[in-house]
Amino acid sequence: MTTTGPARIGPADDPVQPGDAAEIVVLVDDVPVAGLAGQTIAGVLMGAGRQSWRTTARQGRPRGVFCGIGVCFDCLVTVNGLRDVRACQRRAADGDEVSTHD
Numbered sequence: 001m002t003t004t005g006p007a008r009i010g011p012a013d014d015p016v017q018p019g020d021a022a023e024i025v026v027l028v029d030d031v032p033v034a035g036l037a038g039q040t041i042a043g044v045l046m047g048a049g050r051q052s053w054r055t056t057a058r059q060g061r062p063r064g065v066f067c068g069i070g071v072c073f074d075c076l077v078t079v080n081g082l083r084d085v086r087a088c089q090r091r092a093a094d095g096d097e098v099s100t101h102d
């Protein structure tokens with residue numbers, strides 16, 4: 001008897017594979033930042049050495065990636081004019097315009 005496993009979903013079906021790591025450039029607050037295809041915007045920012053990119057409204061405390069899985073909303077940025085994008089959940093694309101905000 002031949003058995004087959006469940007249909008594969010996830011990384012094997014992802015259109016961007018690790019070997020496809022072409023360089024991309026994202027504009028962060030009008031400054032070009034290099035990243036690799038497949039990285040999230042948070043990954044591009046952290047790869048450039050940024051640990052935080054916004055501050056809290058009341059106390060001005062720094063925020064960047066906290067959970068990394070889309071739950072905490074600490075990593076919010078504006079991408080191509082779309083506000084409140086979770087940087088840890090959005091895959092960066094070449095030419096994206098990212099603005100950080102308080």
Ligand code: FES
Nearest residue numbers: 068070072073088
């Ligand atoms: S780091 Fe928590 S939602 Fe992005």
